[in-house]
Amino acid sequence: MSYTKLELEPLFSKIEELKPQFITRLANAVAIPSVSSDEDKRPQVVAMAHFLQKELTNLGFTDIQLKDLGTQPPPTVNKELQLPPIVLARHGNDPLKKTVLIYGHYDVQPALLEDGWNTEPFKLVHNEAKDILYGRGSTDDKGPVMGWLNVVEAHNALGWELPVNLVCCFEGMEESGSLGLDELVAREAQQYFKGVDTVCISDNYWLGTSKPVLTYGLRGCNYYQLTVSGPGADLHSGIFGGIVAEPMTDLVKVMSQLVDSQGKILIPGVYDMVAPLTEKEDGLYDNIDFSVEELEAACGSKTGLHDNKKDILKHRWRYPSLSLHGIEGAFSGAGAKTVIPAKVVGKFSIRTVPDIDSGKLDKLVFDHVNKLLKELGSPNTGKIELIHDGNYWLADPFNDLFGAAAKATEDVWGVKPDFTREGGSIPITLTFEKELKTSVLLLPMGRGDDGAHSINEKLDVLNYINGCKTLGGYLHYYGKQ
């Protein structure tokens, strides 16, 4: 039995009708600053788990559990820091229906008004002229997570049964390496997740601003910190400048030898692990709808390293990159403070691709950094550590999941989606595939210019509402296959 768009029309109309309630639900979620990387904000991350628990209860989910993951492994400042719980819930348990596990994350990236936001980041602002919702987490990933709840609310309002059984797995540490989740998925594979037929993740974005996509690949991410310490306390540069070895000088010297200004990684051996480009793969990039101008608009500058579509896509999707993120402990305020920081921690990450081995990569990074530190001949102490890592993922999109999602997308948007890969990372994707022995589909809601992780993060109302329709339509098409 298969659906037609006509049969889904009542669902789509109900979703339209419930738009104000759905915006309120997202506003309530955005108002909780659930920043997982900030140890002081951990209570708010937990508050977000409780918010979800309440919403799920009201919507009729059952067997709702907040799974404790214990304390966060080092490096942390607070040695007793508890990881936020994994929120599990079910909707339906009909053996005649397929079971779809939906994964999303309820934590967000940090955001401060003074970073350059036009509006308060943790207040969802609806710009009615543009019909855009601004706020941290609007697109990454609170919008899509609320989207799944909205789909259930629309079914309840229609008095419709869901076409599949749903199992929810919502985590609060995705932006910080999904700590503890791999182990939980392995533990629950034959328990809570038993009988799951497939996994659907809505936590990435279209490539551009107008054409929907379905995603079959992600890069991985290995995140490192390099600590350089010297003096016992921050010092006056007039009194100690020139007579002590400065940690910042050593750190900057080492960090400058990790990547060059053309984006080439300078750590020997990394590119040797990258799978060679085949002629077949090279041809795939020709047919993708992509505009260099849109990309420049999304990044707010013309400072790109590549000037043509194919090179840009390859460097975003199938080659590794190394980014320098920041220096903890360094003076970063306005004005001119004449301080010599006593201890500085440089943060950098490498986006990984097939066939980079994560453990081998760590060794290459550690060897390179330790060699550079030694060459400095500095009396300061340097220590390189991995903060977290997460696997890349690459799937074959020619299966029934992608087929169902493509039909739903075409119904809602009136256009066939492109099949794309993603430069970002969702560390748990490969784990679901391996532990549950199922295929995974990535079904994005937001656009390529949404500014995830950046200032003024947004979600167009059209994407929020049509995104809910697409998620709902996907469940129907998949459920009836």
Ligand SMILES: C[C@H](N)C(=O)N[C@@H](Cc1c[nH]cn1)C(=O)O
């Ligand atoms: C694509 C997803 N929405 C996302 O933003 N993922 C993060 C995950 C991550 C990995 N290490 C740290 N965070 C990302 O790609 O940065």
Ligand SMILES: [Zn+2]
């Ligand atoms: Zn995300």
Ligand SMILES: [Zn+2]
């Ligand atoms: Zn993110």
